[in-house]
Amino acid sequence: MLLLARKNLFSERIRLIISVGGVALSVFLIGVLLSLYRGWDEKVGGFVEDSDVDVWVGSEGTNDFLAAASLLPLENADEVGEQPEIDEWSAIVVRPMQGLAVKIDDGEDTSEQEMDIHFIGYDPATNMSGPIKIEEGAEEPGEGEVIIDQAIKDRYGIGVGDEVEAAGRRLTVVGVASGGDFVASQSVFVTLAEAQDLLRMEEAATFIGIRVTDGTDPQEVADEIPLQAAGVVAFTSDEFAERTRERILGNVLPILTMVLGLAFIVGLAVSGLTIYTATVEKAREYGILKAVGFKNSYLYRLVFEQSLATGAIGFLIGAGLTILFSPIAGAQVPQFVTLVRWQDMVFVLLATVFMSLIAGYVPVRRLASIDPTSVFKA
Numbered sequence: 001m002l003l004l005a006r007k008n009l010f011s012e013r014i015r016l017i018i019s020v021g022g023v024a025l026s027v028f029l030i031g032v033l034l035s036l037y038r039g040w041d042e043k044v045g046g047f048v049e050d051s052d053v054d055v056w057v058g059s060e061g062t063n064d065f066l067a068a069a070s071l072l073p074l075e076n077a078d079e080v081g082e083q084p085e086i087d088e089w090s091a092i093v094v095r096p097m098q099g100l101a102v103k104i105d106d107g108e109d110t111s112e113q114e115m116d117i118h119f120i121g122y123d124p125a126t127n128m129s130g131p132i133k134i135e136e137g138a139e140e141p142g143e144g145e146v147i148i149d150q151a152i153k154d155r156y157g158i159g160v161g162d163e164v165e166a167a168g169r170r171l172t173v174v175g176v177a178s179g180g181d182f183v184a185s186q187s188v189f190v191t192l193a194e195a196q197d198l199l200r201m202e203e204a205a206t207f208i209g210i211r212v213t214d215g216t217d218p219q220e221v222a223d224e225i226p227l228q229a230a231g232v233v234a235f236t237s238d239e240f241a242e243r244t245r246e247r248i249l250g251n252v253l254p255i256l257t258m259v260l261g262l263a264f265i266v267g268l269a270v271s272g273l274t275i276y277t278a279t280v281e282k283a284r285e286y287g288i289l290k291a292v293g294f295k296n297s298y299l300y301r302l303v304f305e306q307s308l309a310t311g312a313i314g315f316l317i318g319a320g321l322t323i324l325f326s327p328i329a330g331a332q333v334p335q336f337v338t339l340v341r342w343q344d345m346v347f348v349l350l351a352t353v354f355m356s357l358i359a360g361y362v363p364v365r366r367l368a369s370i371d372p373t374s375v376f377k378a
Contacts, residue, residue: 015274016310022270023314023355024321027348029263031322034344037249037256039337043181044248045241050179051129053209054218056240060231062207064244066118066182068094070206072232077208085221087213090128091205093121093195096185100165101156112165113156116185119166121195128209131189132179136160139175141190147175149186155334164188167198183335184248264355267314272359275307276366304360311356319345 048056048065058070074091096118103111122130124140131140131147137160141147146164153159153176162173166188180187196202212221218236225234235243322345326338 015277019271019274019310020314020317022274023267023311023352024317025270026263026267026355027315027318027352028321028325029266030260030348030351031319031340031345032325032338033256033260033263034348035322035326035338035340036336037252038339038341038344040183040252041245041249042339043183043337045245047132047180047182047187048241048244049237050132051209051237052211053128053237054212055210055222055225055234055236057208057210057225057232057234058206060233062233064247065094065207065240066096066185066244066247068096068118068206071201072205072208074203074205077205083221085212085216085224086210088126088128088211090123090126090209091192092129092207092209093119093192093199093201094129094206095119095167095195095199097166099188101152101158102163102165102170103158104162111157115152115156117152117164117166118180118182118185118187119195119199120180120187120189121192121199122189123192126209126211128211129207131175131177131187133177135176135178137173137175141171141174141194143191143194144169144171145174145190146171147177147189148173149180149188150176150178151181151186151334152188155186169198181337182248183337264351267352268355268359271307271310271314271356272362275303275310275359276363300364303364304357307356307360308353311352311359315349315352319348 044066056065057072059072062070072091077089077091096116099115099117099119101111101113101115102109120129122128124130127140134147135150138145138147146166148158148164152164158164158173159176160173163170164173165171171188171190171194177187177189180189190198192205196204210221212218222234222236222239226232323340326336326340329336330338
């Protein structure tokens with residue numbers, strides 16, 4: 001049976017190419033969109049998860065890191081550290097803003113490019129919400145200095161020795177770090193004192209980061225803080241990261257789901273139409289098989305094997321294109337951040353099998369209506 005299915009499949013090469021191409025395109029679109037979603041998901045929430053903060057405290061109404069819609073006075077903040085469950089705390093200043101990437105050559109400005117940044121002031125002594133991993137240059141910034149994210153270097157071509165203009169002041173780049181890319185904006189890091197001075201936030205901060213003592217559940221501390229201090233909210237690191245992801249990806253997910261559905265329909269329509277046409281054109285041959293004693297179940301399996309073979313070839317081509325295309329696209333468009341996971345490719349494979357079975361179902365019904373005696377009529 002498999003030999004007959006293969007013969008039917010390869011008898012019309014152009015039709016086979018069209019059918020496989022439709023499935024491959026569908027697999028490629030689904031794979032790329034899923035990997036793009038995973039890449040954004042990792043970038044947007046990853047910084048919060050990796051910031052070595054167990055509990056984030058903000059003013060009432062705060063919901064995520066990216067909006068940074070919080071302002072906390074620090075007059076009584078020392079009382080936070082007196083609680084036995086808290087090992088260490090630190091004020092953190094975060095402000096989304098527009099900055100300038102300034103390329104310096106021989107002491108002269110050679111280019112200026114506008115960029116969206118997250119301006120982060122942190123205490124180097126605790127490193128809470130500081131650079132995740134230093135890739136080159138200084139480990140921490142000093143007065144008038146800044147550490148930029150690797151994505152800024154890649155996108156705007158500036159590095160150690162160049163400058164960033166933010167909050168009305170030029171800051172010299174002394175280091176490059178990774179882990180602070182939010183896709184739509186990137187992080188730059190200065191000392192807490194520098195940020196408070198530039199933003200006129202003396203004795204104030206955006207967030208308070210807390211590390212709890214060993215054996216303490218961060219959720220218990222997060223639940224207790226709003227009861228002890230009015231006008232504040234507190235989140236564990238995981239919860240705050242999830243809320244940050246939701247801010248960006250919550251609006252993207254419905255669109256992504258719709259496009260995934262359309263990609264599935266494209267593959268289903270192309271493969272289904274070609275397999276149906278091939279089945280109709282060979283109706284006489286199928287009728288002869290039925291006339292000599294082959295049951296419908298045999299013919300059904302024949303069509304499904306053709307459909308599954310088409311899907312398998314299309315999946316291999318589409319998956320290969322996804323793996324090859326993702327890094328190339330990311331190099332050309334930095335915002336195209338992808339993460340290809342084997343779990344997602346298994347999901348795409350299952351979707352392809354499902355697509356192939358549906359594509360084979362319609363022509364299978366056509367076989368049931370073939371009259372074996374009709375093939376002997378003149």
